[in-house]
Amino acid sequence: MNNQEAINHATGRSQYLDDIPVLKNTLYGVIFGSPSARGKIAGLDLSAALAITGVQRIFTQSDIPGKNDIGGIISDETLFAGDEVHYRGQPVALVVADSEHAARKAVKLIKIGINEQEPVTDPRLAKEKGHLLIPSRTFRMGDISAAWNECDYIVEGRADCGAQEHLYLETQGAYSYPVDNGSIRIHSSTQSPTLVQRIAARVLSLPMNRVEVDVARLGGAFGGKEDQATFVAVMAALSSLLLQRPVKITLSRGDDMRMTGKRHPYSADFRIGLTKDYRIKAYSAVLYQNGGAAADLSPAIMERTLFHSTNAYFIPNSEVTVHSCRTNLPPNTAFRGFGAPQGMFVIEAAIAKAAEELNVPARMIQKANFLKDNDLFQYGQVALDVNIGKCYMELDREFKIEQIENEIAEFNRSNSIYRKGMALMPVCFGISFTNTTMNHARALVHIYQDGSIGISTGAVEMGQGVNAKLAKVAAGAFSVDQGRIKIESTNTTRVANTSPTAASTGADLNGNALLIACNKLIERLKGAAAISLGCSTEEITLHEEKVFRNGAPTDMTWEKLIREAFLMRIALTENGHYATPEIFFDKSKEKGHPFAYHVYGTAVVTVVLDCLRGIYRIEKVLIVHDFGNNLNPDIDRGQMEGGVLQGIGWMTMEEVLFDNEGKMLSDSLSTYKVPDIYFAPEILEFRALKTEGPGLALLKSKAIGEPPFMYGIGAYFALHNAIRSFNPSWKPDYQAPLTPERVLMSLYDKK
Numbered sequence: 001m002n003n004q005e006a007i008n009h010a011t012g013r014s015q016y017l018d019d020i021p022v023l024k025n026t027l028y029g030v031i032f033g034s035p036s037a038r039g040k041i042a043g044l045d046l047s048a049a050l051a052i053t054g055v056q057r058i059f060t061q062s063d064i065p066g067k068n069d070i071g072g073i074i075s076d077e078t079l080f081a082g083d084e085v086h087y088r089g090q091p092v093a094l095v096v097a098d099s100e101h102a103a104r105k106a107v108k109l110i111k112i113g114i115n116e117q118e119p120v121t122d123p124r125l126a127k128e129k130g131h132l133l134i135p136s137r138t139f140r141m142g143d144i145s146a147a148w149n150e151c152d153y154i155v156e157g158r159a160d161c162g163a164q165e166h167l168y169l170e171t172q173g174a175y176s177y178p179v180d181n182g183s184i185r186i187h188s189s190t191q192s193p194t195l196v197q198r199i200a201a202r203v204l205s206l207p208m209n210r211v212e213v214d215v216a217r218l219g220g221a222f223g224g225k226e227d228q229a230t231f232v233a234v235m236a237a238l239s240s241l242l243l244q245r246p247v248k249i250t251l252s253r254g255d256d257m258r259m260t261g262k263r264h265p266y267s268a269d270f271r272i273g274l275t276k277d278y279r280i281k282a283y284s285a286v287l288y289q290n291g292g293a294a295a296d297l298s299p300a301i302m303e304r305t306l307f308h309s310t311n312a313y314f315i316p317n318s319e320v321t322v323h324s325c326r327t328n329l330p331p332n333t334a335f336r337g338f339g340a341p342q343g344m345f346v347i348e349a350a351i352a353k354a355a356e357e358l359n360v361p362a363r364m365i366q367k368a369n370f371l372k373d374n375d376l377f378q379y380g381q382v383a384l385d386v387n388i389g390k391c392y393m394e395l396d397r398e399f400k401i402e403q404i405e406n407e408i409a410e411f412n413r414s415n416s417i418y419r420k421g422m423a424l425m426p427v428c429f430g431i432s433f434t435n436t437t438m439n440h441a442r443a444l445v446h447i448y449q450d451g452s453i454g455i456s457t458g459a460v461e462m463g464q465g466v467n468a469k470l471a472k473v474a475a476g477a478f479s480v481d482q483g484r485i486k487i488e489s490t491n492t493t494r495v496a497n498t499s500p501t502a503a504s505t506g507a508d509l510n511g512n513a514l515l516i517a518c519n520k521l522i523e524r525l526k527g528a529a530a531i532s533l534g535c536s537t538e539e540i541t542l543h544e545e546k547v548f549r550n551g552a553p554t555d556m557t558w559e560k561l562i563r564e565a566f567l568m569r570i571a572l573t574e575n576g577h578y579a580t581p582e583i584f585f586d587k588s589k590e591k592g593h594p595f596a597y598h599v600y601g602t603a604v605v606t607v608v609l610d611c612l613r614g615i616y617r618i619e620k621v622l623i624v625h626d627f628g629n630n631l632n633p634d635i636d637r638g639q640m641e642g643g644v645l646q647g648i649g650w651m652t653m654e655e656v657l658f659d660n661e662g663k664m665l666s667d668s669l670s671t672y673k674v675p676d677i678y679f680a681p682e683i684l685e686f687r688a689l690k691t692e693g694p695g696l697a698l699l700k701s702k703a704i705g706e707p708p709f710m711y712g713i714g715a716y717f718a719l720h721n722a723i724r725s726f727n728p729s730w731k732p733d734y735q736a737p738l739t740p741e742r743v744l745m746s747l748y749d750k751k
């Protein structure tokens with residue numbers, strides 16, 4: 001596999017946060033989290049904990065030199081609880097001790113008195129009580145009230161989808177130590193080094209130049225480390241600054257699952273209106289986003305829900321509202337898809353329900369409403385290079401959708417206990433941070449005297465393979481062997497003011513910045529070669545480690561060129577800055593052109609259901625996906641397979657459960673089940689749609705991180721159809737996840 005790091009990962013040589021050799025005198029921090037979900041703190045007794053041998057200090061809000069405020073978008077979140085607690089597990093104190101063992105022992109002895117109030121965990125109830133994180137937002141197009149009168153059918157219903165635990169292999173962690181001049185260096189397992197730097201500076205009352213954040217790589221993130229790596233990093237920074245000693249914090253799996261937010265559950269009411277020929281004339285929905293106790297990234301996630309609330313369909317009249325509801329759960333956060341999967345689930349539920357009432361396959365409605373070139377998105381962007389229809393046609397040509405349907409119908413006629421189901425899942429996903437100002441990146445390139453190359457960008461490697469893509473881009477630009485290239489850690493002193501590695505934009509933004517830096521260097525190197533060879537710059541090209549003149553190789557190798565350029569005192573370092581052109585968004589009108597381009601694809605998912613036990617297998621996932629001009633097919637394949645399986649997990653077996661007191665019930669891997677290799681689809685095949693690829697993607701290679709996740713939604717509706725085949729009197733409730741328990745109840749539900 002063309003991933004330089006793969007061997008080191010597989011053999012355990014890659015250094016993750018917990019592998020960094022610790023300095024002498026390192027201390028270990030363990031967080032004490034609130035035992036109740038809502039109330040006023042009446043007393044905090046640290047005496048027994050402080051008496052444990054090895055405990056150095058216990059930090060609380062009163063130790064903070066700057067602001068007790070870690071809110072990224074909105075200032076509504078504390079590092080340590082103030083007078084109140086808002087969710088179970090909310091950090092109240094940090095015990096720092098000579099060993100993690102001692103710190104854990106001490107945490108258990110902290111006594112807290114809380115005057116408890118009744119927690120709210122249901123977003124609809126929160127809305128009723130007026131507990132909103134931010135003002136609600138609505139996207140509109142056309143004339144919805146007039147449109148209902150033109151519909152032949154109107155179908156209403158409710159849809160609910162659940163949370164999802166990120167379950168990155170590496171839990172949240174940070175290692176911080178004091179360096180010269182009152183500064184600190186933080187190694188953080190974060191997707192957002194600059195965010196950690198900015199918030200640490202705020203909490204510690206330091207200027208940002210005194211806070212250095214370094215990230216070598218993450219053991220998975222999936223959005224869970226876009227915002228929620230910060231509190232751990234800032235706690236390590238705070239304690240290391242105040243104690244002037246190195247401090248390391250690594251959350252245990254249980255603490256990580258209990259303290260950190262998840263994918264947002266959503267509850268929604270929808271209304272969909274169709275004409276006789278299955279055209280969707282009107283769609284309205286109200287979605288209740290369960291935000292948890294603080295805003296975190298919920299405002300941005302809400303926005304992406306709105307952007308994707310009509311998925312890959314053109315609906316001339318629509319009105320979609322999202323309420324971001326404050327509840328007494330850990331602040332829910334970014335997770336692959338970032339609110340889009342939830343918005344898409346709701347419209348797919350609406351289509352499924354309409355299909356059931358009209359007694360046609362949902363596919364007929366889906367394909368009658370695919371976006372076409374020059375259609376308007378709900379948010380005002382003109383749809384260009386739309387190929388959702390092409391993906392569908394290619395899928396049908398390759399895999400014969402009707403034949404699959406017929407085989408399933410035949411299977412279901414001839415089986416009493418086993419039933420199969422199929423669903424089509426189209427996806428349209430916009431690429432760019434929805435917040436326009438975040439769409440920029442920088443790259444710093446050093447060519448060393450020996451011809452080796454060091455590259456720093458703002459991109460964080462989290463297993464998604466961005467380093468391999470960057471290396472390929474630079475090697476291609478310079479036309480040198482990839483072995484010459486080293487991708488450095490992501491470090492705020494080398495590349496500053498970075499956006500998170502998120503929104504599937506890591507390769508696009510950082511790769512384009514890298515290309516800009518490389519091209520500047522190449523121009524200078526060509527100038528040096530021209531001087532050396534006594535010709536004009538236009539005659540020079542670089543090709544496979546050699547200087548070419550007028551298309552013919554010279555005896556000047558890459559190494560010789562670099563040596564000569566160095567002796568000529570030419571700068572061998574360059575910085576590239578890239579900001580996505582063309583995009584904008586006007587929030588006052590909720591219209592604009594927020595996305596550089598869209599990723600399209602269509603999947604067919606089939607399942608086999610055991611109707612005696614309610615258990616199921618994912619039989620086939622067949623996809624036609626638009627990769628554009630695919631830069632690294634191996635890495636994109638990994639993202640495709642991982643994304644699909646993660647999406648299927650969200651829709652089927654992964655169930656995050658809290659009780660009414662806000663206590664997490666699924667806080668371990670014995671109670672929270674994720675797909676494993678045995679649950680993976682027996683057949684997962686995908687084809688690349690042949691397209692040129694958009695100019696604003698990195699070398700026309702479309703972003704891959706998030707879009708495949710949403711194919712997993714097909715698994716829900718495939719199961720749904722299998723259940724309906726067994727139990728025609730079932731009244732579906734469009735509740736996800738469809739766990740085996742819920743499937744079993746549905747199979748024998750006789751409402």
Ligand code: LUZ
Pocket residue numbers: 223226297300304334336337338432433434435500502503504
């Ligand atoms: N993060 C973010 C994201 O801050 N803005 C986004 O638009 C986004 N989209 C997807 C995933 N993470």
Ligand code: MOS
Pocket residue numbers: 191222223224226334335336337338501502503504706
């Ligand atoms: Mo993300 S959900 O951090 O792209």
